[in-house]
Amino acid sequence: xxxxxxxxxxxxxxxxxxxxxxxxxxxxxxxxxxxxxxxxxxxxxxxxxxxxxxxxxxxxxxxxxxxxxxxxxxxxxxxxxxxxxxxxxxxxxxxxxxxxxxxxxxxxxxxxxxxxxxxxxxxxxxxxxxxxxxxxxxxxxxxxxxx
Numbered sequence: 391x392x393x394x395x396x397x398x399x400x401x402x403x404x405x406x407x408x409x410x411x412x413x414x415x416x417x418x419x420x421x422x423x424x425x426x427x428x429x430x431x432x433x434x435x436x437x438x439x440x441x442x443x444x445x446x447x448x449x450x451x452x453x454x455x456x457x458x459x460x461x462x463x464x465x466x467x468x469x470x471x472x473x474x475x476x477x478x479x480x481x482x483x484x485x486x487x488x489x490x491x492x493x494x495x496x497x498x499x500x501x502x503x504x505x506x507x508x509x510x511x512x513x514x515x516x517x518x519x520x521x522x523x524x525x526x527x528x529x530x531x532x533x534x535x536x537x
Contacts, residue, residue: 395536398470401503402482403528405430405450431514450479457481457510464494465506472535480531483507504528
């Protein structure tokens, strides 16, 4: 029996956050934030536009592909899971290797990627979630998956 591990790195958001305490960075330094967990998006809102979504057992790869298809050209978001590590399901803008860059990749900024991701998710936010909360949650992801 063997276990595979894979890196998960990019700018994005955990679509299924669990209650946790995380370190965050700011211009003033590093600080801790208590993350309450709970859904980021309301799956019923997604299901109204994307038939076939199983609200009780969502297929995040399909949901994130649906959302990514709504992004402007050049903003390629994708899905990654942590598998057996049980740390979440992520919607990410993946970094590319320099030899894979296209001209449109070179004009994207961190802020533009954050804004597009927030624009994609805002219409589907779960009850109690706000745009301001969403913008705070979009950050650099650096974790791993295993399975």
